[in-house]
Structure formats: C-alpha cells, structure tokens
Amino acid sequence: MTNEFPAYGERRVPLPAPRQMPQDAPPATGVPVGADGTGVATATATLAPVTPSEKGAGGAPGGRRHAKGRAAPATAATGRPTGDGAPAKSRDAFFDNAKYLAIVLVAMGHAWEPLRDGSRSAAALYITVYAFHMPAFIIISGYFSRSFDMRKDRLQRLITGVAVPYVLFEVAYTFFKRWADDDPGYPITLLQPWYLTWFLIALFIWRLTTPLWKIVRWPLPLALTIAVLAAVSPEIGDDLNLQRVLQFLPFFVVGLTLRPEHFQLVRRRSVRMAALPVVAGALVFAYWAAPRMNAAWFYHRDSAQELGAPWWSGVVMTLAMFGCSLVLVACFFAWVPGRRMWFTALGAGTLYGYLLHGFLAKGSRFWHWYDNDWLHTPWGQVLLTLIAGTIVTLLCTPPVQRIFRFAMEPKMNWAFKPDAVGMARRRR
Numbered sequence: 001m002t003n004e005f006p007a008y009g010e011r012r013v014p015l016p017a018p019r020q021m022p023q024d025a026p027p028a029t030g031v032p033v034g035a036d037g038t039g040v041a042t043a044t045a046t047l048a049p050v051t052p053s054e055k056g057a058g059g060a061p062g063g064r065r066h067a068k069g070r071a072a073p074a075t076a077a078t079g080r081p082t083g084d085g086a087p088a089k090s091r092d093a094f095f096d097n098a099k100y101l102a103i104v105l106v107a108m109g110h111a112w113e114p115l116r117d118g119s120r121s122a123a124a125l126y127i128t129v130y131a132f133h134m135p136a137f138i139i140i141s142g143y144f145s146r147s148f149d150m151r152k153d154r155l156q157r158l159i160t161g162v163a164v165p166y167v168l169f170e171v172a173y174t175f176f177k178r179w180a181d182d183d184p185g186y187p188i189t190l191l192q193p194w195y196l197t198w199f200l201i202a203l204f205i206w207r208l209t210t211p212l213w214k215i216v217r218w219p220l221p222l223a224l225t226i227a228v229l230a231a232v233s234p235e236i237g238d239d240l241n242l243q244r245v246l247q248f249l250p251f252f253v254v255g256l257t258l259r260p261e262h263f264q265l266v267r268r269r270s271v272r273m274a275a276l277p278v279v280a281g282a283l284v285f286a287y288w289a290a291p292r293m294n295a296a297w298f299y300h301r302d303s304a305q306e307l308g309a310p311w312w313s314g315v316v317m318t319l320a321m322f323g324c325s326l327v328l329v330a331c332f333f334a335w336v337p338g339r340r341m342w343f344t345a346l347g348a349g350t351l352y353g354y355l356l357h358g359f360l361a362k363g364s365r366f367w368h369w370y371d372n373d374w375l376h377t378p379w380g381q382v383l384l385t386l387i388a389g390t391i392v393t394l395l396c397t398p399p400v401q402r403i404f405r406f407a408m409e410p411k412m413n414w415a416f417k418p419d420a421v422g423m424a425r426r427r428r
Contacts, residue, residue, distance in 0.1 A: 094263065094338040095140060096347025100396065101336060102140075103350040105133040107392035110361040111384050114370040116295070122381060123290035128282050130298040131321070132328035134199075135251045139329060141203055142255020148210040152419055158207055160412050166193075166200035168407045169355050173197065176359055180366040191239045196358040198241040198301075205245050206252045213256050223253040224322065231314035234303040247300035250322055266330045267338060275331035282328060297321065349396035352404055356395045357388075 109129045116123040148154055173195060174188045193201050213219045230236060230246035265271070294307055297317055304314030346353075364370065374380040394400065401408070 091348070093340045093344045094267075094336060095144075096344045097338075097341060098136065098140060098333060098336045099347040099350040100343045100393075102133050102136050102332075103353045103392055103396065104389045105129050106137075106354065107357050107361070107388045108385050109133060110357070111388035112381075114365065115376060115381055115384075116290070118376050119381065120287060120290050123295070124283055124287040127286040127290060127293070127295055127298065128279075128328070130295070131282070131286075132325050132332055134248065135325040136329045136332055137199075138206075138248055138251040139255040139258070142206070142252040143258050144255075145207050145210050145252075146214075146256055148207050150211065152416075156416050158204065160410050161408075162200055162204045162207070164410055164412070165351070165355065165408050166190075166197055166204065169200070170194060170197045173358065173362075177362070177366075180363050193241045195362060196355060198244050199354070201240055202245045202248060205240075206249065210256065213253055219253050220250060220257060223250040224319070227322070228315050228318045231303055231318045232305070232311045234305045236303070241301065243303065244299070244301050247318065251325070254326070263333060266333045267336075268334075271330070272334045275334045278327060278331050282324075343393070345398070346393060346396040349398070349401045352401055352408055353392040353396040355408075356400070356404070357392045360391060 109126055112122045112126045112129075116126055148158075167190060170190055170193060171188060174186060177194070178184050178186050213223070216222055227247045227250050230243055236242050236246070294309075296302060296307055298321070304311055304317065309317075369375070372380075375384055
C-alpha cells in the first residue's frame with residue numbers, strides 16, 4: 001500500500017556524434033572513423049520517456065533548462081529533474097491519509113468481529129465497514145500500479161516488497177498459530193494464505209497481470225465477468241485464495257483505469273455533502289440486514305454454493321456488492337482530507353500496521369480475551385474500538401517501520417543480477 005513504480009520506461013536512441021577538433025582530424029587515407037563504416041562515430045544511450053509532469057510550457061520536454069543546455073539537477077529522492085530550484089515531487093497527502101484511515105477501519109473491523117453475535121449495532125458497523133475498506137485499499141493499489149510493466153527494477157520491487165513479505169509472514173503466522181492456539185501440527189504451506197496474507201498474494205498476481213489489463217479494450221467488464229464466474233465456481237478451491245483474488249479483481253482494475261481528475265471529482269463539496277445521507281442509509285440498511293444476511297459475502301472468499309445459496313445469487317450478489325462498494329468507497333474518499341495531517345506520514349507504513357496487527361487480532365481469540373463481559377457492554381465496545389485504532393496507529397509509526405523493514409522492504413541486491421543499463425547510466 002505504497003506509492004511505488006515511477007512512470008519511467010526505456011528506449012534506446014542514437015547520441016549525436018562528438019564534435020571533431022582539428023587535432024582529431026582523420027588521416028587522408030579515407031579510413032572510416034565510425035564503426036559502421038560511414039565516417040560518423042555512433043553511440044547509444046538509455047533515456048526515460050517524458051511524462052506530462054516533466055514537460056515545460058508549451059509541452060516542451062524537460063521544462064526550463066540551465067545555462068549551456070544542461071538539464072536541471074535530479075533529486076536524490078526521485079531521480080527526476082526539479083527545474084530551477086523547484087522542490088522535489090513529494091508524496092500525495094490525500095493517498096497517505098486514505099491509506100491510514102482505511103487501515104484504522106480494518107483494525108476496528110477485526111475488533112468488532114467477535115462482538116457481532118451479541119450486538120446488532122456492532123454487526124451493522126462491521127458490515128458497513130467491510131463493504132468498502134478493502135475495496136478502497138485495492139483501488140489505491142491499482143491506481144499506483146498503472147505504470148507497472150516487466151522492467152527489471154519493477155519486478156525486483158514486486159518480489160522484495162510483496163512476495164518476500166508474503167513468504168515471511170505466512171511462516172510467521174503459522175508458527176504463531178502453533179504456539180498461541182496450542183496447535184503444534186498446523187502445517188506450513190505457501191499455497192493457502194492464512195488470515196491477512198491473502199492480500200499480498202493477491203496483489204502479487206494483480207500486478208503481474210497489469211500489462212494485460214492495459215491492452216484490453218474493456219478491462220472492467222472483463223474483470224467483472226471473471227469475478228462473477230468465480231462466485232459461481234466452487235471448484236476453484238482454496239489454493240492461493242483464488243476466490244478472493246478473482247472476486248476482488250474488479251476493484252484493482254478500477255484503480256488501473258482511474259486518473260487524478262477522478263479523485264478530484266469525488267472530493268468536491270457537493271459530493272462530500274451527498275456522502276452523509278448515503279452512509280447513513282448504508283448504516284440503516286446494515287442494521288436491518290445484520291440478522292438476515294451472511295456476512296461472509298463481504299469476505300469474497302467463497303462461492304455462492306459454498307455459502308449455501310443458489311448459484312444465480314452469486315451473479316446478483318457480486319454485481320450488487322460491487323456497485324454498493326464503489327458508492328461507499330467514493331463516500332470514503334470524499335471525506336479523506338487532502339492536506340497534510342498529523343497522521344499523514346503514517347500512510348507510508350500501512351502495510352506494517354496491516355500485517356503486524358494480525359498477531360494481536362488472532363491472539364485475542366486464541367487467548368479468549370473476548371470472554372470478559374465488560375467488552376460486550378456499550379462502553380466496552382467503544383473502548384475496544386479506540387484501543388484497536390491506537391494499536392494499529394502505533395504499528396504504522398517510523399520506529400516500527402525501522403525495526404521490521406528487513407521483512408517488509410528488504411533490499412536483497414545480492415539476489416539479483418546487476419542492472420547493466422543502470423550501471424552504464426551511473427557511469428555517465
């Protein structure tokens with residue numbers, strides 16, 4: 001859940017021949033200077049394509065330039081030209097705010113789960129939040145995957161930032177369950193993600209398929225078709241949690257198709273005001289539906305038949321829940337602040353909070369914390385909600401990131417072949 005993959009590609013273009021000085025004049029014998037026998041020396045370089053943000057007035061690539069035609073210096077953080085003293089491009093506060101608020105809702109939802117049987121209000125809040133918190137995360141992940149391709153550095157970041165944490169936390173969660181749940185025989189397997197790790201394997205698969213979604217003519221209808229087929233196919237099984245991968249896929253594809261102006265659209269004052277009655281209506285409906293509806297529909301991990309429903313309900317529920325989730329995600333984005341807040345910096349550490357809070361969320365069940373009667377009182381539920389939000393906030397802080405960076409963002413340069421193109425660029 002980070003602002004990854006800068007929009008750079010590569011293409012090779014010929015460099016102009018070096019200007020010939022009198023003392024370097026070729027001999028009169030007519031021997032060609034260039035290797036191609038044309039009398040012109042040739043060379044090549046790797047350049048990044050110009051993005052809209054790097055164009056100057058009138059659409060000229062590179063904007064203003066320093067004297068003598070030299071490009072503006074690049075910043076250490078981004079490697080992009082900054083112009084005449086212009087500040088480096090910083091993270092967008094809106095997306096960091098959205099990720100932080102979404103992870104807080106995830107933690108609160110996990111805290112409410114054991115309270116649903118004894119509290120209809122907790123069940124209504126749980127259903128409402130589960131309708132949009134993971135779709136919001138997935139849409140943001142898709143939005144920041146738009147420039148993903150099969151370039152070496154991006155594949156390397158996909159492995160170190162998604163695949164490696166998946167393996168490490170799948171193993172860590174398994175050992176934790178063996179110890180905390182007194183289940184020493186619980187198997188270690190990478191094919192059946194346990195608890196929260198499903199999101200990592202799903203993100204890995206979604207990103208690998210990004211180039212395909214960018215070339216098809218109707219990506220969203222195709223993704224919805226795949227999700228509907230998955231919802232009526234109990235034969236898919238549990239391997240790699242493919243039901244979730246396929247049923248949540250349309251939200252990732254929505255993110256791939258969004259542009260900055262779409263987020264500006266939902267952040268208008270009129271949309272913000274309209275979001276209030278929409279969310280209120282969703283809460284009222286959830287309160288009515290709580291005792292009548294199977295909340296497992298919101299997990300997207302089972303087919304309709306596995307939930308004891310007729311196959312055609314999988315079609316209806318997939319499409320209906322997709323539409324409802326999009327509306328609630330838009331309402332959520334409408335109220336996310338766009339300016340820097342005290343919690344903005346924590347948005348960069350939401351993956352830490354997401355994966356680490358799972359140990360406490362599961363441990364609270366293994367150790368029977370919810371057997372305490374006071375937790376099932378209104379004030380106990382409010383206090384539990386505040387505790388969940390506080391804990392996940394602390395887990396997103398920079399000190400925690402520094403401690404666990406070895407598992408979340410390992411460098412692992414030793415595991416990859418040197419990038420010949422990058423090394424040549426640095427030598428120049």
